[in-house]
Amino acid sequence: MNFLQSFSVSRARQGGFSLVEILAGMLIALIGILVMTKVFSDSESAKRSVSSGGDAQANGGIASYTLGRELRFAGYGLNGKEALGCHLKIHNEAGAVKDFEIDNFAPLTVFPAGQDAFLAVGVKLPAADADTDMVMVAYGSADIMAEPVGFNDQTANPDASKVGYGVQSRGSFTVGDVVLAAESGKNCALFQVTSLPGAADYCGVTDEGNSGVVRFSNGSFKNPYAATSCDSQVSDFNSDKALQTYSANGNVAKLYNLGRGLNIHVYAVRNGSLTSCDVMAMDCTKEASWIQIAPNIVNLQVRMGYDTTAVPDGAVDVFWNPWQKDGESKSFNAFPDELDGKTAACRASRVSAVRIGLVARSNQFEKDIVTGTDAGAADALKERGGIPSWQKNPLDAAADPEHEVFALGDPEKDPAAKNWQNYRYRLFETILPLRNMVWKGPDSGC
Numbered sequence: 050m051n052f053l054q055s056f057s058v059s060r061a062r063q064g065g066f067s068l069v070e071i072l073a074g075m076l077i078a079l080i081g082i083l084v085m086t087k088v089f090s091d092s093e094s095a096k097r098s099v100s101s102g103g104d105a106q107a108n109g110g111i112a113s114y115t116l117g118r119e120l121r122f123a124g125y126g127l128n129g130k131e132a133l134g135c136h137l138k139i140h141n142e143a144g145a146v147k148d149f150e151i152d153n154f155a156p157l158t159v160f161p162a163g164q165d166a167f168l169a170v171g172v173k174l175p176a177a178d179a180d181t182d183m184v185m186v187a188y189g190s191a192d193i194m195a196e197p198v199g200f201n202d203q204t205a206n207p208d209a210s211k212v213g214y215g216v217q218s219r220g221s222f223t224v225g226d227v228v229l230a231a232e233s234g235k236n237c238a239l240f241q242v243t244s245l246p247g248a249a250d251y252c253g254v255t256d257e258g259n260s261g262v263v264r265f266s267n268g269s270f271k272n273p274y275a276a277t278s279c280d281s282q283v284s285d286f287n288s289d290k291a292l293q294t295y296s297a298n299g300n301v302a303k304l305y306n307l308g309r310g311l312n313i314h315v316y317a318v319r320n321g322s323l324t325s326c327d328v329m330a331m332d333c334t335k336e337a338s339w340i341q342i343a344p345n346i347v348n349l350q351v352r353m354g355y356d357t358t359a360v361p362d363g364a365v366d367v368f369w370n371p372w373q374k375d376g377e378s379k380s381f382n383a384f385p386d387e388l389d390g391k392t393a394a395c396r397a398s399r400v401s402a403v404r405i406g407l408v409a410r411s412n413q414f415e416k417d418i419v420t421g422t423d424a425g426a427a428d429a430l431k432e433r434g435g436i437p438s439w440q441k442n443p444l445d446a447a448a449d450p451e452h453e454v455f456a457l458g459d460p461e462k463d464p465a466a467k468n469w470q471n472y473r474y475r476l477f478e479t480i481l482p483l484r485n486m487v488w489k490g491p492d493s494g495c
Contacts, residue, residue: 104345104411104412104413105345105409105410105411105412105473105474105475106409106475108343108344108345108346108409109343109346109407109408109409109475109476109477110477111342111343112323112342112343112346112407112409112477113405113407113477113479115323115325115342115343116184116316116323116342116349116405116407117405117479117481119186119314119316120157120184120186120403120405120481120483121481121483121484122186122188122312122485123156123157123186123187123188123403123483123485123486124156124157124187124188124483124485124486124489125188125189125191125194125485126188126189126190126191126194126229126305126306126307126308126485127156127187127188127189127229127305127307127485128156128485128486128488128489129197129231129303129305129489130233130394130398130492130494131197131231131232131233131237131302131303131394132154132197132229132231132237132303132305133154133155133156133393133394133397133398134153134154134155134392134393134394134395134396134397135154135231135235135236135237135393135394136150136151136152136153136154136236136237137150137151137154137229137236137237137238137239138150138236138237138238138239138293139151139238139239139286139311140239140285140286140287140288140290141239141285141286141329142283142284142285142286142288143285143330144285144329144330144332145330145331145332145333145338146169146172146332146334148288149168149169149170149171149172150169150170150236151168151169151313152169152170153393153397154187154237155187155393155397155400156186156187156188156397156400156483156485156486157184157185157186157187157353157400157403157483158184158185158187159182159183159184159185159351159352159353160174160177160182160183160184160185161182162177162179162180162181162182163179163180166183166315166317168185168315168328168333168334172333172334173334174315174317174326174333174334175319175334175335175336175339177317177318177319177349178317178318178319178320178321178347178348178462178463179461180348181317181318181348181349181350182349182350182351183315183316183317183349184315184316184317184349184351185313185314185315185316185328186312186313186314186315186316187311187312187313187314188311188312188485189227189229189305189306189307189308189310189311189312190227190307190308190309190310190311190312191226191306191307191308191309192308193221194485195221195306197231197303197304197305198216198217198218198221198222198303198304198306199216199217199300199301199302199303199304200214200215200216200217200230200263200295200300200302200303200304201214201215201295201296201297201298201299201300201302202214202294202295202296202297202302203215203262203297212264212265212266212292213246213262213263213264213265214230214262214263214265214295214302214304215259215261215262216261216262216263216304217300219245219260219261219263221306222242222245222263222304222306223242223245223250223251223273224242224243224244224245224250224251224252224254224270224271224272224273225241225242225272225273225274225275225309226241226242226306226307226308226309227239227240227241227242227286227307227308227309227310227311228240228241228242228263228265228304228305228306228307229304229305229307229311230293230295230302230303230304230305231302231303231305232295232296232301232302232303233301233394235293235295235302236293237293238292238293239286239311240265240284240286240287241265241284241285241286241287242263242264242265243264243265243266243268243270243284243287244256244264244266244270245260245262245263245264246258246259246260246262246264247259247260248260250271250273251273251279252271252272252273252278252279253279254270254271263304265284265287266287267283267284267287267288267289268283269281269282269283270282270283270284272284274309310329311329312327312329313327313328313329314326314327314328315328315333316342316349317339317349318346318347318348318349319336319339319462320462320463321344321345321346321347321410321462321463321465321466322341322342322343322344322345322346323341323342323343323346323349323407324339324340324341324342325339325340325342326338326339326340343409345409345410345411345412346407346408346409346410347408347409347410347463347466347469347474348406348407348408349405349406349407349408350405350406350407351403351404351405352368352369352403352404352405353368353369353400353402353403354367354368354369354400354401354402354403354404354480355367355368355369355384355385355387355388355396355399355400356399356400356401356491357385357387357388357399358387359387361398361399361491361492361495362491363401363487363490363491364401365401365402367385368402368404368480369384369385384396391495392495394492394495395492395494395495398486398489398491398492398495399491399495400483400486401482401483401486401487402480402481402482402483403480403481403483404478404479404480404481405477405478405479405481406476406477406478407476407477407478408474408475408476408477409474409475409476409477410465410469410472410473410474411472411473411474411475413472413473414465414468414471414472415471415472415473416471417471418470418471419470419471419472419473
C-alpha cells in the first residue's frame with residue numbers, strides 16, 4: 050500500500066459532525082430547554098397560586114373562627130335589662146388605664162369605619178384600616194350563668210372593711226368572684242367579692258356578720274382564684290374612692306356574677322391583619338398593645354341584627370349598618386328608626402344576631418392583574434367570594450360614594466394594597482346568633 054492509499058483510509062476512519070450539524074443540534078436542545086422551562090414555570094406559578102389561595106383560606110378561617118367564637122360568647126352573664134346599655138364605671142388597679150367609664154355598655158358594640166372609636170369617656174382607640182369596622186365584645190367568665198340576684202345597698206356602713214350588699218340569695222357567689230352591680234337609671238359598677246360573712250369560705254376564712262351580705266372591701270383577702278390558690282391579695286377592682294350607691298331597699302338593684310372576671314375584647318383590621326386587644330389587661334389606646342390574630346386580612350364588616358317590631362318577638366327584622374342615620378354624621382350609636390325613643394337598654398336587648406363579612410388576601414403577588422376594576426371583573430370578584438353579598442359594587446364609587454365602597458386594603462398602612470389587583474381574595478361571610486341574648490328572650494317592656 051502506497052502513501053496515498055494509506056492517507057485516504059485514515060481520513061475515512063476520522064468521520065464526525067460538521068459545524069452545521071452541531072449548530073442544528075444546539076438549536077434543537079435550546080428549544081427543548083425552553084419548552085421544559087416554560088412547563089416548569091407554568092407549573093410553579095400554578096402551584097404558587099393554589100398555595101397562596103390555601104394561605105388565604107387558612108388565614109381567613111382562623112380569623113373568622115376566632116371572631117365567631119368571641120361573638121357567640123357576647124353577653125354571657127350580662128344579659129339582664131339592668132346591665133344592658135348602662136354607664137359602666139370600672140376601677141382596675143392592675144390595668145394600664147386604672148379608671149374608665151364605658152357609655153351604653155352592651156354585649157356587642159360596633160365602631161363603624163371612618164368613625165373615631167372611643168372605648169370609654171376620653172379613651173380613644175387607634176384607628177383601624179380604611180373602610181373597615183371595629184367590634185367590641187363583652188362577656189363574663191362564670192362557670193355557670195346564674196340569674197342576676199336582687200340586693201339592697203349596705204355601703205353606708207362607716208367601716209370601710211364592712212362595705213357590702215344585702216342580697217336575696219348568696220348561693221351563686223364565691224369569694225373572689227367579680228360582680229357587676231346595676232340598677233335601672235343608675236350607673237353600673239364592677240366589684241370583687243372579698244368575704245361572705247357568717248360562714249367559712251373556700252379558703253377556710255370566717256367573717257363575722259350577717260350571712261345575707263356580700264362584701265367587697267378594699268383590704269386584703271384570700272382569693273381562691275389566685276395563681277396559688279388562697280393567696281392573700283388586695284382586689285384590683287375595689288377602689289377606696291366613693292362608691293356608686295343603689296337603692297337601700299326593695300332588692301331592685303341586681304348583682305351579676307361574672308366569675309373570674311369581665312372580658313372586654315376589641316377586634317380591628319390594622320396594617321393588613323386582624324388584631325385584638327384585651328381592654329381589662331392592656332392599654333388599648335396604644336397600637337403596640339394589639340396582638341395579631343391572622344395576617345393578610347384586608348376588610349371586616351359587621352352588621353347588628355335588630356328586632357324592630359313594636360312588640361318584640363326576638364326575631365331579626367333588619368341587619369343595621371351603623372354608618373349613618375338620616376344624614377347625620379357617622380356614629381356607632383345609630384340605630385333603626387323604629388327604635389327611636391327607646392332606652393339604651395331596650396335597644397341593646399333588641400340585638401340577637403350579628404352578620405360579619407371578612408376578606409382575606411393571598412400571599413402570592415401575581416405578575417398579571419387578577420382582580421379587575423370594570424363591571425364584569427367586579428361581578429366575577431363577587432362570584433369568587435371577594436365581596437359580601439350585602440355590599441354594593443365596591444369598585445364603583447358612584448354607586449354610593451360615601452360609605453359603601455368595600456376596600457381591599459389600606460394603601461397608607463399596607464404596602465401590598467397599592468397593587469391590590471395583583472392578589473387574589475377570599476370572602477368569609479356568616480350570620481351568628483347571639484345565643485346569650487336569644488336565651489334571655491325579648492324584654493316585654495321594650
